Amino acid sequence: MKEKEYILWINLLQTITVKNYYDLYDYFDNMESLYQCSEDQLSACPVLDDKNIEEIKSSKCNLLLEQHLDTLKNKNIEYITIQDEQYPPILKNIHLPPPIIYYRGKISNSIFDNCISIVGSRNASYYGLKSSEKIALDLASKNITIVSGLARGIDSMAHVGALKAKGKTIAILGNGIDIIYPKENKYLYKQITEIGLIMSEFPPGTKPINYNFPRRNRIVSGLSLGTVIIEAACKSGSLITAKYALEQGREVYALPGNVNNTNSKGTNLLIKEGAKIITSCNDILEDIFPMFSASDRKKEVTDLTNLTNEEIQILKLIKMGYWDSDKLHQKLNLPIKSINYLLTTLEIKNKIVIYKGNYFVK
Structure with missing residues (x-):
């Protein structure tokens, strides 16, 4: 074996x-x-x-x-381990990443580039549902991968928005990958497997019990540069996801809600405690992805001419989620001085930009 x-x-x-x-x-x-x-x-x-x-x-x-x-x-179920090259690099950086991930769909390194998660209430209002769909659609159209939990309400509409944009989306399950929960998401599940990914750390046959969902939530936030909370009660799984995001050093965004709506109390509380207010996808793009210009945020092919092999290696790793010099040093096993020199030359050549202490491909 x-x-x-x-x-x-x-x-x-x-x-x-x-x-x-x-x-x-x-x-x-x-x-x-x-x-x-x-x-x-x-x-x-x-x-x-x-x-x-x-x-x-x-x-x-x-x-x-x-x-x-x-x-x-x-059952046509695939799996990867934390030792496989296909394992998402960004997920390796969280506390106790899942050693095994079962999946259905199309796995590739590019699908894990630039992920944003969107989560919220299962019993969302029309405002919340349409906001989730719109933000996901706009982000997905800019080649951002939408991550969510395939739950009723906000999660489902986030996946729907990404699919409408013909973009990438990843659904993380709190049960075995062979169990569709909730059952009414059967068609949505099938659509996601055709152009995105369904993932779970739980073996096939695992039931969707309450204990599993916090574990699921740490993967949702762990795959993402930032997590968007849309309509969440004060005690909810969405706030658990926000907590994980903060612990993982990721950004937390919140869409303001009606102060009289119970499902907005948790979201509004996050804002009071320092979560960043958003009203559209542009607030997220401008905060996390400064390499996108205001007029054209489509993904561009990086010109690799006049670059050394080591510079090309670093560019590829930054695209995969290795955003700071320490992580690049660990991955490439080059002296930290050499890493910093190469990063400086890439900045001078206008191939990367530094933002909030991290490096991004322009």
Whole structure:
């Protein structure tokens, strides 16, 4: 088996948390070593308790991985691990990123470039629904990928807006990717798989229980440069997503709502606490994407003539979400002085722009 399959195996075990996975990886260096362990070696591992050890032994006896791989094949479900090149770079930067992502649709590095998430109430007003659709449509038409949770209300209309613009959209599920929830989004689910992505860290068959949605929300914000909140009650999943976005160092935007609407109280509270007010997609574009001119925000092809190979490498990484010199240094394994020199030459050549301490391709 490949290491990719061993990572899939360990994440199938119900007693192993995401934190356990990273602790185990630090201890064993790879998941194959864990799989091949004897019972004595498992008992000696400080990360594992008796329940973990019993489940590991049982999973190998019951051929859990083999059965799961058959299920994925039969249901046409793909998956990537955090070690794969296709794994979204921006998601690797969050606390405890999902080791496994199941998906349906078209995966590519470009779909993870410049993502904005839009979330809000399931019981949204007409104003909220139309605002979500309009903002998503306008952003998607500028080649921004719209991320949301495929829930009723604001989430659904965000996906609809992106699809109307013939743009890119990603739906993150709080259940197995083979379960469409809510059921009325069956057609929307199908549309997204045709031009975008459906993603979930939960194995197929996982039910949409409340405990799963906060975990889903950290991925929604984690994929995005900024999160837009449209209509949210004071205690809601949307505010949890906003909290994750702040913890991940991402921007939080809020659309002002009717002060008499319960579903606007959380949104208006975010504004009072410092979230940025937006009234249109331009407020987001001007704040996060200064490389877009006011007259033409369409994606342009960067001229690579007269650039060194190292400069081209840096440009490609910046497009993938490696926005600061430290991350570029870690990825390229070049001295930080060399990274800073290359960034300076790219600025002089007018290929990149620095904004809020981060670098963007012009």
